[in-house]
Amino acid sequence: MTLFKTMLSKLGRKTIDSLWTLGVASTFIFRVIARSSIVIRRPNLLVAEMHFAGVLSLVIIIVSGLFVGLVLGLQGYETLKRYGSTGAVGTLVALSLVRELGPVVSALLFASRAGSAITAEIGIMKTTEQLSAMEMMAVDPYARVIAPMFWGGVLSMPLLAAIFSAMGIIGGYLITVVVIGVDSGAFWSQMQASVDFHHDILNGVIKSVVFGTAVSAISVYEGYASVPTAEGVSKAVTRTVVTSALAVLALDFVLTAFMFTGAH
Amino acid sequence: MIKTTDLIQISSLNFSYGESEIFQNLDVGFSAGKVTAIMGGSGSGKTTILKLIGGQVRPQKGRVICDSKVVNHMRHNELFAHRKTIGMLFQFGALFTDLNVFENVAFPLREQTALPDAAIKDLVLLKLHAVGLRGASRLMPAELSGGMARRVALARAIALDPSLMLYDEPFTGLDPISTAITGNLIRTLNDTLGITSVFVTHDIKASFKVADEVVLLSRGCVTARGKPEDLMESTDPLVQQFVNGEVDGPVPFHVRSRSYREDLALVQSENLK
Ligand SMILES: Nc1ncnc2c1ncn2[C@@H]1O[C@H](COP(=O)(O)OP(=O)(O)OP(=O)(O)O)[C@@H](O)[C@H]1O
Ligand SMILES: [Mg+2]
Numbered sequence: 001m002t003l004f005k006t007m008l009s010k011l012g013r014k015t016i017d018s019l020w021t022l023g024v025a026s027t028f029i030f031r032v033i034a035r036s037s038i039v040i041r042r043p044n045l046l047v048a049e050m051h052f053a054g055v056l057s058l059v060i061i062i063v064s065g066l067f068v069g070l071v072l073g074l075q076g077y078e079t080l081k082r083y084g085s086t087g088a089v090g091t092l093v094a095l096s097l098v099r100e101l102g103p104v105v106s107a108l109l110f111a112s113r114a115g116s117a118i119t120a121e122i123g124i125m126k127t128t129e130q131l132s133a134m135e136m137m138a139v140d141p142y143a144r145v146i147a148p149m150f151w152g153g154v155l156s157m158p159l160l161a162a163i164f165s166a167m168g169i170i171g172g173y174l175i176t177v178v179v180i181g182v183d184s185g186a187f188w189s190q191m192q193a194s195v196d197f198h199h200d201i202l203n204g205v206i207k208s209v210v211f212g213t214a215v216s217a218i219s220v221y222e223g224y225a226s227v228p229t230a231e232g233v234s235k236a237v238t239r240t241v242v243t244s245a246l247a248v249l250a251l252d253f254v255l256t257a258f259m260f261t262g263a264h
Numbered sequence: 265m266i267k268t269t270d271l272i273q274i275s276s277l278n279f280s281y282g283e284s285e286i287f288q289n290l291d292v293g294f295s296a297g298k299v300t301a302i303m304g305g306s307g308s309g310k311t312t313i314l315k316l317i318g319g320q321v322r323p324q325k326g327r328v329i330c331d332s333k334v335v336n337h338m339r340h341n342e343l344f345a346h347r348k349t350i351g352m353l354f355q356f357g358a359l360f361t362d363l364n365v366f367e368n369v370a371f372p373l374r375e376q377t378a379l380p381d382a383a384i385k386d387l388v389l390l391k392l393h394a395v396g397l398r399g400a401s402r403l404m405p406a407e408l409s410g411g412m413a414r415r416v417a418l419a420r421a422i423a424l425d426p427s428l429m430l431y432d433e434p435f436t437g438l439d440p441i442s443t444a445i446t447g448n449l450i451r452t453l454n455d456t457l458g459i460t461s462v463f464v465t466h467d468i469k470a471s472f473k474v475a476d477e478v479v480l481l482s483r484g485c486v487t488a489r490g491k492p493e494d495l496m497e498s499t500d501p502l503v504q505q506f507v508n509g510e511v512d513g514p515v516p517f518h519v520r521s522r523s524y525r526e527d528l529a530l531v532q533s534e535n536l537k
Binding site: 124128129130132133135136137138139140144 | 318320344345347348350352354355356358359360361371372375376417424
């Protein structure tokens with residue numbers, strides 16, 4: 001009985017702690033959003049952060065997109081061959097990428113490359129008192145540092161997801177049309193006929209915006225909340241990657257359930 | 265230990281970080297137009313006093329008054345206006361690592377003024393010249409020695425012509441020559457600009473040479489405040505211990521604990537038998 005009680009109280013403690021963290025993190029993000037007018041007044045700050053987040057992730061996004069496309073093309077061809085409809089491989093590759101893999105995989109890659117860098121950057125600025133120094137110069141670090149980083153991440157994500165999908169389609173084309181010899185006309189025309197702008201592309205973009213927001217929010221929060229020591233920053237970076245991955249996968253399930261069930 | 269003429273007056277102040285109490289009923293003031301040194305052991309709350317003056321932390325009780333305004337009651341905008349009149353030198357410089365020396369010093373000017381680039385350039389070079397580093401303006405912070413970084417940070421701190429300068433341990437980790445240079449800079453800046461300066465230090469020699477007044481912190485209170493020569497003469501055993509750097513005295517060498525005998529493992533097992 002007492003064992004049960006201690007377990008219950010531990011569980012309660014954990015729940016309260018996580019709710020508390022969630023509350024603190026939300027307050028933090030709302031504060032960042034409230035101080036965001038600076039990204040409109042000084043767009044060069046935003047561009048610099050998009051450059052930072054986007055360029056960091058670009059190579060890994062291009063390479064992974066290409067490989068994912070190659071694999072999708074191969075697997076799709078082998079499966080469709082059984083039903084004698086290899087011409088539909090273009091559709092399969094495009095839909096998988098635009099609806100799912102583009103937004104999800106690029107968000108996971110973005111979290112591990114740019115998200116971790118954002119957390120580390122903010123954590124180091126905190127550890128070396130750069131944020132304190134800024135406050136003492138009457139410059140608000142929420143506006144000057146954190147808001148541009150947050151919005152830079154949010155806006156780069158859909159662009160990166162689009163590049164990922166485009167590279168994936170090129171990969172699928174290379175393996176099925178160029179290597180295996182599927183008819184090029186069938187590949188493109190079937191793809192064009194079955195990918196719907198609203199239902200597929202727009203929903204894919206919405207997903208990547210949601211993921212970008214989640215990953216950027218987690219990254220800046222973990223950086224700002226990190227314990228200001230070398231060890232604290234490295235732990236925060238790890239938390240960014242793990243929490244972002246879980247958040248992206250969970251959000252993807254919820255969004256997919258709303259977007260792609262029922263209709264069609 | 266507050267005088268009515270003090271620019272900064274901290275009165276009956278309690279401050280704690282969470283559970284750990286740093287100050288109980290602290291009363292201290294800093295004279296206008298003078299250089300004051302705050303001295304005290306590690307962890308006695310010296311940095312915390314500077315943060316209280318800058319409004320970065322708020323006391324649980326009491327008041328921090330600066331230029332007859334209550335800092336700990338200020339709202340966001342007032343606080344930022346207050347901070348624009350303060351220059352603070354952080355213990356390790358706190359330079360922005362992604363900006364070069366020139367851009368570090370230009371940062372407060374670009375953020376707080378609408379000056380044209382040419383004016384900013386001349387102002388930055390002027391400030392860098394004052395700390396003797398005009399020639400280093402293109403270097404990145406990673407390429408500077410500790411002493412140089414401190415001087416760049418000083419140039420940045422004076423960029424907006426503050427009327428109050430706060431220095432957190434400006435001498436730690438500096439060789440004797442750099443210490444003398446920094447001490448001189450603090451003195452000359454104070455006198456030529458007619459500002460008020462407060463610095464925190466462990467360095468008895470440097471602080472007694474540079475400061476007009478010394479404040480001694482111990483156990484969350486101010487033990488002594490006075491001119492360096494008065495503190496030298498003081499008969500207070502605590503002041504004596506600090507000034508002469510004695511290992512043991514009113515500030516004990518040992519952290520409070522059980523008796524040594526009780527702590528020893530062999531003695532304990534002996535007692536159990
Ligand atoms: N953010 C914080 N959270 C919790 N405790 C803190 C925090 N900052 C400082 N402390 C504690 O408060 C006490 C006073 O800190 P403070 O930095 O003012 O000391 P100090 O006199 O400047 O010491 P030092 O000479 O080592 O720089 C220390 O014991 C420190 O451990
Ligand atoms: Mg300190």
